[in-house]
Amino acid sequence: MALEIIESCVNCWACLPLCPNQAIIQAEPHFLIDAGKCTECIGEFRDAQCVSICPIEGAILDELGEALNPPGSLTGIPPGRWAAVRAEIAAR
Amino acid sequence: MDLPVIDSSPTASGGCAAGSCGAKSGQMDGLTDAIRARVADHPCYSEDAHHYFARMHVAVAPACNIQCHYCNRKYDCANESRPGVVSELLSPDQAVRKTLAVAAAIPQMSVLGIAGPGDPLANPERTFETFRQLALKAPDIKLCLSTNGLMLPAHIDELAKHNIDHVTITINCVDADVGAQIYPWIFWQNKRIHGREAAAILIWQQQKGLEMLVARGILVKVNSVLIPGVNDRHLREVSKTVKAKGAFLHNVMPLIAEPGHGTFYGVMGQRSPTPAELKALQDDCAGDMNMMRHCRQCRADAVGLLGEDRGAEFSLDKIEAMEIDYEAAMAVRAELRAQVSADLAAKRAKEEAQRAAVVPQLIEFQPRAEKPAGRPVLMAVAAKGGVVASHFGHSREFLVYEASSTGARLVGHRKADAYCSGEENCIDGDSLLGRTIKALEDCEVVLCARIGIEPWGRLAAAGIQPNGEHAMEPIEEAAMAVWHEMLAAGKLAPEKTEAKRA
Incomplete structure (x- = not known):
């Protein structure tokens, strides 16, 4: 039972001091979670702390590999809209 | 005196500072002498100072505890000049x-600020460790920070302990319904909170923090981002509220939103305000509050005078190789500050003397002003160090002054891409010049040291008169000389105001 940080992490440090288990590791190219230490904050906080402050959608996964902050949930940008805008810019 | 020359050649970006000034006719009228003295060498808090003094931001604070719709935490581009954008994260050491290193190489350096790229108070250990060391090693450098305010009340004692004299709070609203359209979420008491509830908590903490800072005698500037259709009609109330609570300066900045930035506002097509809309709002608030007009909205790793960014000269590998004599550098800074301070005092004394000589005369001879004294004129100035100093085509920014019968005052600045920066850019020169002219469209005059024939013609065709006859003169004197020429030539009849401003 552990969460996972993936490559879309921007190394912003926000999660690291919040972890009650010191499970977050500063690393390059992105931060990591020590699966042996992570408890998903169960018994300590209502919500996993790293997930609750992470500003990047999709950067933290649960043990099933599901994004805990799915697209659109943090920015409010409808999924697909950003892709459409990027495609439009690339076509210029 | 000879100030060490600061190279204004184009660098990676035309960075800026989250500050404001206006130490003359407009901005600082309401200030006590004690406050004036405290901001006299702070480029972000004093308009006069920003011509002479430099600042830097150190990017030690990567974490943030809120999300703003004008910010995208993924973005990092050396050519992009926006708050919240940095190229290199630093440890406190x-x-x-x-x-x-910067304070040794640039003796005008008077202020060290921490402004991100996240929020300084979401990274309290890194922020306060940096301040602690600097207070010991460079006691002549003023320390300040810029925050969203969420954690201000919690850290107020620590701030006061580190002798931080100036704090900027970004306050975009005092109404949670407005705030819900600006802030999608905050991190508060171990939970992510969304929507109106998040905005209400943030606003409460900001206002409480403002009051606590003022109670401790710390100077507070308030930054607001002008977002058309979201908080434009609300910012007057923000201005009144923060003034009533003791903020000494209000800096209303234009929203920066481009689709390519990947921010909510950029992607969703929220437009930025026009220069005229920004000026109108600043003028509207100015009746109640000291307004800052010289902010350049700089990056969280900006280095140098406002309007320039020398950050690229001080990357980690470069400073590693520098040999620095700290004591000698501090002595050079002290000497330079004394000289600038004497120059500014002489300048103010001269202005006072002129005012004393001229104003009573006007009152005496034109008691009812039967003939209008001439309408105000906006002039764009290619400036450096407080004088008309730059070649039009090399200018990356223009200061905008409003000249009128009561004198010349800074009312804003406009960014421009220096279109004349080498042959390889010449193909683009045409459209860049067009963009510069567009940015200056509400001005009637451009004051510069020199200008080429082609831009001269294009500006004149757009109704903007170039003027290269006042090179190296102080800006206010040059602007007033041109204004008086226009008045004498009968160009300042009042009805033309509407036509040009429409």
Whole structure:
């Protein structure tokens, strides 16, 4: 039972001091979670702390590999809209 | 005196500072002498100072505890000049070394600020460790920080302990319904909170923090981002509220939103305000509050005078190789400050003398002003160090002054891409010049040291008169000389105001 940080992490440090288990590791190219230490904050906080402050959608996964902050949930940008805008810019 | 020359050649970006000034006719009228003295060498808080003094931001604070719709935490581009954007994150030790290196190379350096790229108070250990070391190693450098305010009340004692004299709070609203359209979420008491509830908590903490800072005698500037259709009609109330609570300066900045930035506002097509809309709002608030007009909205790793960014000269590998004599550098800074301070005092005394000589005369001879004294004129100035100094085509920014019968005052600045920066850019020159002219469209005059024939013609065709006859003159004197020429030539009849401003 552990969460996972993936490559879309921007190394912003926000999660690291919040972890009650010191499970977050500063690393390059992105931060990591020590699966042996992570408890998903169960018994300590209502919500996993790293997930609750992470500003990047999709950067933290649960043990099933599901994004805990799915697209659109943090920015409010409808999924697909950003892709459409990027495609439009690339076509210029 | 000869100030060490600061190279204004184009660098990676035309960075800026989250500050404001206006130490003359407009901005600082309401200030006590004690406050004036405290901001006299702070480029972000004093309009006069920003011509002479430099600042730097150290990017030690990567974490943030809120999300703003104008910010995208993924973005990092050296060519992009926006708050919240940096190229290199520093540890406190690295930040201290960089600050000392910059302060040795640029003796105008008077202020060290921490502004991100996240929020300084969401990274309290890194932020306060940097301040602690600098207070010991460079006691002549003023320390300040810029925050979203969420954690201000919690850290107020620590701030006061580190002798931080100036704090900027970004306050975009005092109404949670407005805030819900700006802030999608905050991190508060171990939970992510969304929507109106998040905005209400943030606003409460900001206002409480403002009151606590003022109670401790710390100077507070308030930054607001002008977002058309979201908070434009609300900012007057923000201005009144923060003034009533003791903020001494209000800096209303234009929203920066481009689709390519990937921010909510950029992607969703929220437009930025026009220069005229920004000026109108600043003028509207100015009746109640000291307004800052010289902010350049700089990056969280900006280095140098406002309007320039020399950050690229002080990357970690470069400062590692520098040999620095800290004591000697501090002595050079002290000497330079004394000289600038004497120059500014002489300048103010001269202005006072002129005012004393001229104003009573006007009152005496034109008691009812039967003939209008001439309408105000906006002039764009290619300036450096407080004088008309730059070649039009090399200018990356223009200061905008409003000249009128009561004198010339800074009312804003406009960014421009220096279109004349080498042959390889010439193909683009045409459209860049067009963009510069567009940015200056509400001005009637451009004051510069020199200008080429082609831009001269294009400006004149757009109704903007170039003027290269006042090179190296102080800006206010040059602007007033041109205004009086226009008045004498009968160009300042009042009805033309509407036509040009429409």
